[in-house]
Amino acid sequence: xxxxxxxxxxxxxxxxxxxxxxxxxxxxxxxxxxxxxxxxxxxxxxxxxxxxxxxxxxxxxxxxxxxxxxxxxxxxxxxxxxxxxxxxxxxxxxxxxxx
Amino acid sequence: xxxxxxxxxxxxxxxxxxxxxxxxxxxxxxxxxxxxxxxxxxxxxxxxxxxxxxxxxxxxxxxxxxxxxxxxxxxxxxxxxxxxxxxxxxxxxxxxxxxxxxxxxxxxxxxxxxxxxxxxxxxxxxxxxxxxxxxxxxxxxxxxxxxxxxxxxxxxxxxxxxxxxxxxxxxxxxxxxxxxxxxxxxxxxxxxxxxxxxxxxxxxxxxxxxxxxxxxxxxxxxxxxxxxxxxxxxxxxxxxxxxxxxxxxxxxxxxxxxxxxxxxxxxxxxxxxxxxxxxxxxxxxxxxxxxxxxxxxxxxxxxxxxxxxxxxxxxxxxxxxxxxxxxxxxxxxxxxxxxxxxxxxxxxxxxxxxxxxxxxxxxxxxxxxxxxxxxxxxxxxxxxxxx
Numbered sequence: 341x342x343x344x345x346x347x348x349x350x351x352x353x354x355x356x357x358x359x360x361x362x363x364x365x366x367x368x369x370x371x372x373x374x375x376x377x378x379x380x381x382x383x384x385x386x387x388x389x390x391x392x393x394x395x396x397x398x399x400x401x402x403x404x405x406x407x408x409x410x411x412x413x414x415x416x417x418x419x420x421x422x423x424x425x426x427x428x429x430x431x432x433x434x435x436x437x438x439x
Numbered sequence: 440x441x442x443x444x445x446x447x448x449x450x451x452x453x454x455x456x457x458x459x460x461x462x463x464x465x466x467x468x469x470x471x472x473x474x475x476x477x478x479x480x481x482x483x484x485x486x487x488x489x490x491x492x493x494x495x496x497x498x499x500x501x502x503x504x505x506x507x508x509x510x511x512x513x514x515x516x517x518x519x520x521x522x523x524x525x526x527x528x529x530x531x532x533x534x535x536x537x538x539x540x541x542x543x544x545x546x547x548x549x550x551x552x553x554x555x556x557x558x559x560x561x562x563x564x565x566x567x568x569x570x571x572x573x574x575x576x577x578x579x580x581x582x583x584x585x586x587x588x589x590x591x592x593x594x595x596x597x598x599x600x601x602x603x604x605x606x607x608x609x610x611x612x613x614x615x616x617x618x619x620x621x622x623x624x625x626x627x628x629x630x631x632x633x634x635x636x637x638x639x640x641x642x643x644x645x646x647x648x649x650x651x652x653x654x655x656x657x658x659x660x661x662x663x664x665x666x667x668x669x670x671x672x673x674x675x676x677x678x679x680x681x682x683x684x685x686x687x688x689x690x691x692x693x694x695x696x697x698x699x700x701x702x703x704x705x706x707x708x709x710x711x712x713x714x715x716x717x718x719x720x721x722x723x724x725x726x727x728x729x730x731x732x733x734x735x736x737x738x739x740x741x742x743x744x745x746x747x748x749x750x751x752x753x754x755x756x757x758x759x760x761x762x763x764x765x766x767x768x769x770x771x772x773x774x775x776x777x778x779x780x781x782x783x784x785x786x787x788x789x790x791x792x793x794x795x796x797x798x799x800x801x802x803x804x805x806x807x808x809x810x811x812x813x814x815x816x817x818x819x820x821x822x823x824x825x826x
Binding site for chain 2: 359360362364366367368369373375376377378379380
């Protein structure tokens with residue numbers, strides 16, 4: 341997969357899991373994972389919680405708002421932006437493709 | 440709940456399940472890694488038995504599933520197996536030559552949730568030297584490639600390279616490009632099974648390998664991000680062994696057509712080990728407790744130079760099967776390693792390959808087919824000591 345690379349994207353546009361990738365809960369790993377051809381990345385804890393919300397309806401800002409409501413008083417913005425930009429750089433997520 | 444790593448001596452769970460669902464194959468590839476004695480195996484698992492294997496594999500924690508063979512399309516219950524695999528949560532990969540892939544079947548695979556198809560190029564005819572220009576092969580691959588695109592799968596091509604086609608690397612890459620490949624794996628033959636029988640015929644020279652790598656690098660520069668090209672060098676041209684299967688019984692589990700379970704698809708050749716069958720045991724016991732899967736875990740089995748080698752954590756002493764095939768003892772270092780006292784066996788083979796032409800007395804090529812498999816099985820039975 342090489343070095344994780346951050347790639348910025350529109351924070352107000354809906355994002356989705358990219359084609360050929362699958363996000364799911366993995367009981368044997370006790371965490372969420374991303375599956376892709378011949379590989380798997382574990383997304384424990386907050387990374388799984390963030391990715392769970394990448395569903396083609398929410399934008400990055402929408403996800404932050406939702407998480408801040410759920411965990412009041414915690415400044416999550418930097419972590420969410422970091423994680424999702426790396427996820428985008430790895431090709432796991434993308435702006436929602438037009439129908 | 441049981442979690443991997445809770446006991447330092449207990450291995451983690453497997454992540455990869457390779458289902459070699461049949462050894463039937465319409466092709467006769469001389470570099471095939473299937474066992475040469477496949478015709479002596481028991482009857483194929485039926486649909487229900489495979490469904491049980493899939494469930495047990497998933498319970499163990501496997502996430503990647505490869506349907507392979509032989510040619511997996513030769514099984515007419517592949518649709519059922521794919522649909523169940525997807526329901527269970529596997530990422531399902533079909534490893535195929537494309538022979539037998541119709542629109543009806545690919546539509547059913549898509550509907551069932553197949554995630555990924557890897558299409559291989561190979562010489563499907565006995566006219567080895569002509570295979571690249573064979574319109575029959577190209578037309579078939581073209582039709583299959585169109586189906587793959589139509590059904591929105593990534594275009595993943597694999598081509599096995601050897602002495603007789605490696606000089607055509609340029610044409611192979613151009614053909615892949617023409618067919619819309621996104622990923623191309625140029626996998627040099629590794630010398631097991633049928634390929635080992637044919638090694639002197641198939642091993643490329645150092646010059647050939649170097650030229651193929653140059654061609655590949657130039658091609659990569661030209662196509663940029665459009666295509667990802669992987670070039671896998673043959674073990675014989677290395678001086679350190681591969682970390683075979685990422686360690687014995689560490690990530691991979693192979694279930695063969697007749698239900699025998701192996702830590703890698705070649706391990707059945709190793710003497711003195713009995714590998715269990717899913718008809719008699721569940722995968723959990725097989726993975727964690729069977730003697731076969733524990734035989735080469737960890738490093739207690741290692742001999743010198745591996746035992747005290749600082750690189751043993753990195754390559755696990757290489758491949759047990761290669762060590763056995765070349766040195767007669769699976770506990771030896773993989774002779775690919777230049778620290779192995781048997782490394783000369785590798786360099787001698789490469790020196791032979793460096794000769795401009797094959798000697799007239801070179802062993803004739805053996806095609807992978809039922810007749811030759813029966814002959815090789817009989818030979819093996821004759822030379823296996825009775826214990």
